[in-house]
Amino acid sequence: MNPRLSNLFEQVYRELRPRAPLPEFEVRFFPFSNLNNTIRLRQGRVLVRLSDLLEGAPEPVLHAILHILIAKLYRKEIDEAHAARYRKIAGTQAITEKMRLIRQMRGRKRIAGASGVHYHLEEIFEDLNQRFFHGLMGRPQMTWSNGHSRYSLGHYDPAHNTIVVSKIFDQPHVPRYAIEYLVYHEMLHLRHPVKMRGSRRCVHSKAFQEEEKLCPQLAEAKRFLKGL
Numbered sequence: 001m002n003p004r005l006s007n008l009f010e011q012v013y014r015e016l017r018p019r020a021p022l023p024e025f026e027v028r029f030f031p032f033s034n035l036n037n038t039i040r041l042r043q044g045r046v047l048v049r050l051s052d053l054l055e056g057a058p059e060p061v062l063h064a065i066l067h068i069l070i071a072k073l074y075r076k077e078i079d080e081a082h083a084a085r086y087r088k089i090a091g092t093q094a095i096t097e098k099m100r101l102i103r104q105m106r107g108r109k110r111i112a113g114a115s116g117v118h119y120h121l122e123e124i125f126e127d128l129n130q131r132f133f134h135g136l137m138g139r140p141q142m143t144w145s146n147g148h149s150r151y152s153l154g155h156y157d158p159a160h161n162t163i164v165v166s167k168i169f170d171q172p173h174v175p176r177y178a179i180e181y182l183v184y185h186e187m188l189h190l191r192h193p194v195k196m197r198g199s200r201r202c203v204h205s206k207a208f209q210e211e212e213k214l215c216p217q218l219a220e221a222k223r224f225l226k227g228l
Protein backbone atom coordinates (compact mmCIF):
# COMPACT_ATOMS: atom_id res chain seq x y z
CA MET A 1 0.00 0.00 0.00
CA ASN A 2 1.04 3.60 -0.62
CA PRO A 3 2.86 4.61 2.64
CA ARG A 4 1.92 8.25 2.25
CA LEU A 5 -1.75 7.32 2.18
CA SER A 6 -1.44 4.87 5.09
CA ASN A 7 0.20 7.46 7.31
CA LEU A 8 -2.41 9.99 6.41
CA PHE A 9 -5.25 7.57 7.07
CA GLU A 10 -3.85 6.80 10.49
CA GLN A 11 -3.47 10.45 11.32
CA VAL A 12 -6.99 11.36 10.23
CA TYR A 13 -8.48 8.34 12.00
CA ARG A 14 -6.77 9.40 15.24
CA GLU A 15 -8.13 12.92 14.89
CA LEU A 16 -11.67 11.64 14.53
CA ARG A 17 -11.56 8.66 16.88
CA PRO A 18 -8.74 9.27 19.36
CA ARG A 19 -9.73 6.48 21.73
CA ALA A 20 -10.81 3.78 19.31
CA PRO A 21 -8.23 1.21 18.22
CA LEU A 22 -6.99 1.60 14.68
CA PRO A 23 -8.84 -0.90 12.48
CA GLU A 24 -7.26 -2.86 9.69
CA PHE A 25 -7.50 -0.73 6.62
CA GLU A 26 -6.57 -0.36 3.00
CA VAL A 27 -6.36 2.94 1.12
CA ARG A 28 -5.52 3.15 -2.52
CA PHE A 29 -5.94 5.16 -5.65
CA PHE A 30 -8.36 3.70 -8.10
CA PRO A 31 -8.97 4.58 -11.77
CA PHE A 32 -12.53 5.77 -11.46
CA SER A 33 -13.80 7.64 -14.47
CA ASN A 34 -14.76 10.61 -12.33
CA LEU A 35 -13.90 12.19 -9.04
CA ASN A 36 -15.22 9.26 -7.07
CA ASN A 37 -14.06 8.42 -3.58
CA THR A 38 -15.49 5.54 -1.61
CA ILE A 39 -15.23 4.05 1.84
CA ARG A 40 -16.60 0.71 3.00
CA LEU A 41 -16.44 -1.44 6.06
CA ARG A 42 -15.92 -5.12 5.25
CA GLN A 43 -15.54 -7.60 8.07
CA GLY A 44 -13.90 -5.05 10.30
CA ARG A 45 -11.61 -3.78 7.54
CA VAL A 46 -11.94 -0.23 6.28
CA LEU A 47 -11.51 -0.05 2.51
CA VAL A 48 -10.91 3.32 0.93
CA ARG A 49 -10.63 4.02 -2.77
CA LEU A 50 -9.61 7.46 -3.90
CA SER A 51 -9.99 8.64 -7.45
CA ASP A 52 -6.61 8.54 -9.16
CA LEU A 53 -7.37 12.06 -10.32
CA LEU A 54 -6.22 13.01 -6.83
CA GLU A 55 -2.95 11.15 -7.11
CA GLY A 56 -0.85 14.29 -7.41
CA ALA A 57 -3.01 16.34 -5.05
CA PRO A 58 -1.31 18.18 -2.19
CA GLU A 59 -1.43 16.69 1.30
CA PRO A 60 -4.12 19.02 2.72
CA VAL A 61 -6.50 17.94 -0.04
CA LEU A 62 -5.94 14.24 0.63
CA HIS A 63 -6.29 14.97 4.33
CA ALA A 64 -9.60 16.70 3.66
CA ILE A 65 -11.06 13.89 1.59
CA LEU A 66 -9.98 11.22 4.09
CA HIS A 67 -11.51 13.30 6.85
CA ILE A 68 -14.81 13.48 4.99
CA LEU A 69 -14.86 9.75 4.22
CA ILE A 70 -13.90 8.55 7.69
CA ALA A 71 -16.30 11.02 9.34
CA LYS A 72 -19.12 9.73 7.12
CA LEU A 73 -18.34 6.11 7.90
CA TYR A 74 -18.46 6.68 11.65
CA ARG A 75 -21.23 9.29 11.52
CA LYS A 76 -19.07 12.05 12.89
CA GLU A 77 -19.55 15.66 12.06
CA ILE A 78 -17.62 16.80 9.00
CA ASP A 79 -15.30 19.68 9.74
CA GLU A 80 -16.32 22.66 7.61
CA ALA A 81 -12.73 23.67 6.83
CA HIS A 82 -12.04 20.23 5.35
CA ALA A 83 -15.29 20.24 3.42
CA ALA A 84 -14.48 23.65 1.95
CA ARG A 85 -10.95 22.58 1.02
CA TYR A 86 -12.30 19.60 -0.84
CA ARG A 87 -15.05 21.53 -2.64
CA LYS A 88 -12.42 23.98 -3.81
CA ILE A 89 -10.23 21.39 -5.54
CA ALA A 90 -13.17 19.42 -6.92
CA GLY A 91 -14.39 22.47 -8.75
CA THR A 92 -11.09 23.58 -10.24
CA GLN A 93 -10.67 23.78 -13.95
CA ALA A 94 -7.71 21.40 -13.82
CA ILE A 95 -9.77 18.63 -12.28
CA THR A 96 -12.78 19.16 -14.52
CA GLU A 97 -10.58 19.10 -17.59
CA LYS A 98 -8.73 16.00 -16.40
CA MET A 99 -12.05 14.25 -15.83
CA ARG A 100 -13.22 15.08 -19.32
CA LEU A 101 -10.01 13.68 -20.82
CA ILE A 102 -10.09 10.55 -18.72
CA ARG A 103 -13.70 9.84 -19.55
CA GLN A 104 -12.84 10.23 -23.20
CA MET A 105 -9.82 7.94 -23.03
CA ARG A 106 -11.25 5.29 -20.77
CA GLY A 107 -14.52 5.36 -22.60
CA ARG A 108 -12.83 4.83 -25.93
CA LYS A 109 -10.12 2.33 -25.29
CA ARG A 110 -10.70 -0.19 -22.64
CA ILE A 111 -7.33 -1.05 -21.16
CA ALA A 112 -6.24 -4.44 -22.46
CA GLY A 113 -3.59 -5.12 -19.85
CA ALA A 114 0.09 -5.99 -19.88
CA SER A 115 -0.16 -9.71 -20.17
CA GLY A 116 -0.45 -10.96 -23.73
CA VAL A 117 -0.53 -14.48 -25.08
CA HIS A 118 3.19 -14.65 -25.91
CA TYR A 119 4.77 -11.67 -24.22
CA HIS A 120 4.27 -9.88 -20.94
CA LEU A 121 4.93 -6.16 -21.24
CA GLU A 122 5.67 -5.59 -17.56
CA GLU A 123 8.24 -8.34 -17.61
CA ILE A 124 9.88 -6.80 -20.68
CA PHE A 125 9.85 -3.38 -19.07
CA GLU A 126 11.46 -4.63 -15.86
CA ASP A 127 14.08 -6.58 -17.77
CA LEU A 128 15.06 -3.49 -19.78
CA ASN A 129 14.87 -1.39 -16.64
CA GLN A 130 17.47 -3.63 -14.98
CA ARG A 131 19.70 -3.87 -18.02
CA PHE A 132 19.75 -0.22 -19.05
CA PHE A 133 18.45 1.98 -16.27
CA HIS A 134 19.82 0.33 -13.10
CA GLY A 135 16.23 -0.59 -12.25
CA LEU A 136 15.56 3.04 -11.45
CA MET A 137 12.73 3.77 -13.78
CA GLY A 138 9.25 3.90 -12.28
CA ARG A 139 7.06 1.59 -14.26
CA PRO A 140 4.13 3.28 -15.99
CA GLN A 141 0.99 1.39 -16.81
CA MET A 142 1.84 -1.10 -19.57
CA THR A 143 -0.80 -2.30 -21.95
CA TRP A 144 -1.34 -4.00 -25.27
CA SER A 145 -3.55 -2.00 -27.61
CA ASN A 146 -6.94 -3.41 -28.39
CA GLY A 147 -6.88 -2.95 -32.12
CA HIS A 148 -4.37 -4.56 -34.43
CA SER A 149 -3.11 -1.24 -35.66
CA ARG A 150 -0.15 -1.13 -38.00
CA TYR A 151 -0.01 2.63 -37.75
CA SER A 152 0.71 3.04 -34.12
CA LEU A 153 3.24 0.39 -33.18
CA GLY A 154 3.74 1.84 -29.77
CA HIS A 155 3.31 5.08 -27.94
CA TYR A 156 3.71 6.65 -24.55
CA ASP A 157 0.68 8.52 -23.27
CA PRO A 158 1.90 11.02 -20.66
CA ALA A 159 -1.61 12.05 -19.58
CA HIS A 160 -2.21 8.53 -18.30
CA ASN A 161 1.41 7.54 -17.77
CA THR A 162 0.86 4.53 -19.99
CA ILE A 163 2.96 2.72 -22.57
CA VAL A 164 0.79 1.14 -25.22
CA VAL A 165 2.16 -1.48 -27.63
CA SER A 166 0.27 -2.70 -30.66
CA LYS A 167 -1.15 -6.17 -30.25
CA ILE A 168 0.29 -7.25 -33.60
CA PHE A 169 3.55 -7.89 -31.73
CA ASP A 170 2.07 -10.39 -29.35
CA GLN A 171 2.71 -13.29 -31.71
CA PRO A 172 5.12 -16.21 -31.72
CA HIS A 173 6.90 -15.19 -34.93
CA VAL A 174 7.72 -11.75 -33.54
CA PRO A 175 11.26 -11.76 -32.13
CA ARG A 176 11.65 -10.50 -28.61
CA TYR A 177 14.22 -7.91 -29.71
CA ALA A 178 11.54 -6.16 -31.79
CA ILE A 179 9.26 -5.72 -28.77
CA GLU A 180 12.24 -4.78 -26.65
CA TYR A 181 13.05 -2.06 -29.13
CA LEU A 182 9.49 -0.68 -29.06
CA VAL A 183 9.33 -0.68 -25.27
CA TYR A 184 12.85 0.74 -24.96
CA HIS A 185 11.93 3.54 -27.36
CA GLU A 186 8.85 4.44 -25.32
CA MET A 187 10.88 4.30 -22.11
CA LEU A 188 13.15 6.92 -23.64
CA HIS A 189 10.09 9.10 -24.19
CA LEU A 190 9.54 8.92 -20.46
CA ARG A 191 13.12 9.98 -19.86
CA HIS A 192 13.17 12.68 -22.50
CA PRO A 193 9.91 14.64 -22.40
CA VAL A 194 8.96 16.60 -25.51
CA LYS A 195 10.77 19.94 -25.66
CA MET A 196 9.70 23.04 -27.49
CA ARG A 197 12.25 24.62 -29.83
CA GLY A 198 10.57 27.87 -30.62
CA SER A 199 7.25 26.67 -31.98
CA ARG A 200 8.58 23.26 -32.99
CA ARG A 201 8.02 20.24 -30.84
CA CYS A 202 11.21 18.27 -30.46
CA VAL A 203 10.10 14.71 -29.88
CA HIS A 204 13.27 12.75 -30.59
CA SER A 205 16.01 15.03 -29.34
CA LYS A 206 19.69 14.46 -29.95
CA ALA A 207 20.09 12.97 -26.46
CA PHE A 208 17.13 10.70 -27.16
CA GLN A 209 18.66 9.46 -30.39
CA GLU A 210 22.05 8.87 -28.80
CA GLU A 211 20.50 6.79 -26.07
CA GLU A 212 18.42 4.86 -28.55
CA LYS A 213 21.61 3.61 -30.18
CA LEU A 214 22.31 1.63 -27.01
CA CYS A 215 19.33 -0.58 -27.77
CA PRO A 216 20.54 -4.11 -28.49
CA GLN A 217 19.90 -5.45 -31.98
CA LEU A 218 18.65 -2.04 -33.02
CA ALA A 219 19.33 -2.63 -36.71
CA GLU A 220 17.58 -6.02 -36.73
CA ALA A 221 14.62 -4.58 -34.86
CA LYS A 222 14.25 -1.72 -37.33
CA ARG A 223 14.53 -4.12 -40.23
CA PHE A 224 11.85 -6.34 -38.73
CA LEU A 225 9.48 -3.38 -38.24
CA LYS A 226 10.01 -2.22 -41.80
CA GLY A 227 9.10 -5.66 -43.08
CA LEU A 228 5.71 -5.67 -41.35
Ligand SMILES: [Zn+2]
Pocket residue numbers: 185189203204
Ligand atom coordinates in the same frame (compact mmCIF):
# COMPACT_ATOMS: atom_id res chain seq x y z
ZN1 LIG B 1 9.10 8.10 -30.57
